[in-house]
Amino acid sequence: MNAKFIELFKETLEIEEDIVNTETKFRELEQWDSLAFLSVIAMIDEEYDIVIEGNDFKKLVTVNDLIEEIGKRKA
Amino acid sequence: MNYNPFILNGKTILVTGASSGIGKSTAIECSKLGAKLIITGRNEQRLKETFELLVGNDHALLLADISEATGIDLLSDNLPQLNGVVHCAGVSKRLPLKFIKEESVSELHKINFIAPLMLTQKLYKKKLLLPESSLVYISSVASSYASIGSIMYMSSKGALNSFVKGLAFEVSTMKIRANAIQPGMILTELSPILSDDDKLKDSELYPLGRYGKPEEVAWAAIYLLSDASKWVTGSILTIDGGLTLR
Ligand SMILES: NC(=O)c1ccc[n+]([C@@H]2O[C@H](COP(=O)([O-])OP(=O)(O)OC[C@H]3O[C@@H](n4cnc5c(N)ncnc54)[C@H](OP(=O)(O)O)[C@@H]3O)[C@@H](O)[C@H]2O)c1
Numbered sequence: 001m002n003a004k005f006i007e008l009f010k011e012t013l014e015i016e017e018d019i020v021n022t023e024t025k026f027r028e029l030e031q032w033d034s035l036a037f038l039s040v041i042a043m044i045d046e047e048y049d050i051v052i053e054g055n056d057f058k059k060l061v062t063v064n065d066l067i068e069e070i071g072k073r074k075a
Numbered sequence: 076m077n078y079n080p081f082i083l084n085g086k087t088i089l090v091t092g093a094s095s096g097i098g099k100s101t102a103i104e105c106s107k108l109g110a111k112l113i114i115t116g117r118n119e120q121r122l123k124e125t126f127e128l129l130v131g132n133d134h135a136l137l138l139a140d141i142s143e144a145t146g147i148d149l150l151s152d153n154l155p156q157l158n159g160v161v162h163c164a165g166v167s168k169r170l171p172l173k174f175i176k177e178e179s180v181s182e183l184h185k186i187n188f189i190a191p192l193m194l195t196q197k198l199y200k201k202k203l204l205l206p207e208s209s210l211v212y213i214s215s216v217a218s219s220y221a222s223i224g225s226i227m228y229m230s231s232k233g234a235l236n237s238f239v240k241g242l243a244f245e246v247s248t249m250k251i252r253a254n255a256i257q258p259g260m261i262l263t264e265l266s267p268i269l270s271d272d273d274k275l276k277d278s279e280l281y282p283l284g285r286y287g288k289p290e291e292v293a294w295a296a297i298y299l300l301s302d303a304s305k306w307v308t309g310s311i312l313t314i315d316g317g318l319t320l321r
Contacts, residue, residue, distance in 0.1 A: 035171055038224040041268060042174035054270030 005067050012036070012043045022064040044070060080303040084109035086158035088300060091141060091194070094121035096263030097213055098163030099128075100289035101296050105161075106130040108297060113157075115139050115150055116164070141194055142186045151197045159209045159300040160198065162191040167265050169224035180227050187231035192238055199246070210246075210253040211299045212239050213292065216315050218257055232257070236311050243309030252308040254299045259315030261287040282317030 002022055010020050013031040026032060026040075037057075044066070045051050050073050052060075060066055088105050092098030094116030102114045106129040113135045116122045126136045137153055140146040141164055165187045170179060191212055198204050217225055218232035236255055243253040259281065260266075260274075269277065278286045295314055298304050313319060 034223045038169050038268070039171050039174065042170050042224075046174060053267040054273060055267075058270040058272060 001071070002067060005070075006063065008043055008047060009040065009063060009066070012039045020063060022062065022067065024063045025061055026063055026066070027061070040066070048074065050074070079108075081297055081301045082108055083159075083297065083301060086300065087111045087113065087155055088159040088161065089113045089115065089154065089157050090161045090163060091115050091191075092163030092165060092213075093125050094118045096163070096265060097258070097261060097289045097292045098161070099125045101161050101163060101293040103128050103130070104290055104293040104297060105300065106134065108301075110159075110300075113137060113154060115141070141190045142182075144193070147190070147194050147197050150194070151201055151203065154198070154203055156203050156205050157198065157208055158205055159211070160195075160204075161211045161213070161296045161300070162194070163213045164190065165213065165265075167228045169266075169268055170227060171224050172226060175227060180230075183227045184231045184234065187228070188234040188238065191235065195242065204246075204249070204251055207250045207305075208252075209300045209304070210242070210251065211296050212253070212255045213296075214239070214255040214257040214311065216257050216259050216313060216319050218311075220319050239311070240309050247308060252299075252304070254304075254307060254309065255311045256292060256295050256299070257311055257313050257315070258287055258292050259318040261289055261292060263289060280318065281315070282320060285316065287314065287316060 006020050013036050015031055041052060048070050050070055052069060060069055083105055088110045090098050090102040090112060093102045093114035102112050102125055106112050111133050112129055114122060114125055115137045117138060117140050119138055122136055122138065126134065137150055139150040141150065166183060168179060168183055195210065212235055214235045215232045217229045218236045239253050239255040246253060292314055295312055
């Protein structure tokens, strides 16, 4: 799940360099903006059929938080 | 002194999307001005909550999914003749260009644009719209004011605005009026994708300093339903706290 998610995440933000891992604080990425935010929400919706609403998304900080949130909701 | 050109006494008004947000507030405010309401939506419990809040008697409640032809039939088969309709049912989904699928566009346009069109056609063909009746459609400033991820929603509201103008022209021979209201952001259940913090920040972009309230749209609908607007048709009324001024 981790490797696949990181690939999807990088693709979504159009990141080519190897700069994303589970500890990455995604809001600190140079590519992070409101389009990136909506794109990550849309990607998670498309791939995992999960919609993370704004108030919940706000609490997530690292890529691992995203992965855990998906895991929690899929369980 | 009971002079009030905005009174709705004796008028029968259908409100779609009455189980939440703008539609709920519109139904309640119309009832306070004397209208007889027929409210519709899909969620029975929330629709009943609205029903309980209506002032006066003789109101009716009808459950229907108006994105389906069967829902429109079911609704129109049970309606009396109307003096006015406020179309508030609508949905929003934000998807950046790359994520848009034909299916998601169709689904969103179906409820935001095709449903009001087909329902209007049905009411018209079944002669449920009395002469001089008033049709009000809740559009959005998003019809032409861009934000990220709003392509599907914007295009559905743009289509709705054009529809209202075409419709106003066609039904004018019957002295029926059709107008749209395009609000800026109103605090309802519509947009859960933004967090409360983001909404607060965004609301500071409004010259009047805040988002709108559902009743601030309802009062505009009341103007358009009432005899005060008898010479108003085909207009698109912007209610946005000044957002689109610049
Ligand atoms: N809130 C805003 O910031 C804003 C701004 C500009 C324009 N608008 C427009 O205002 C309108 C009302 O929005 P709102 O903010 O009041 O949203 P809301 O609180 O989410 O209410 C939407 C209403 O539409 C109904 N609806 C949705 N799909 C339906 C369907 N297939 N059949 C029948 N009813 C359906 C819902 O009924 P059920 O829940 O019973 O299914 C609900 O009553 C929408 O057209 C929206 O685009 C809103």
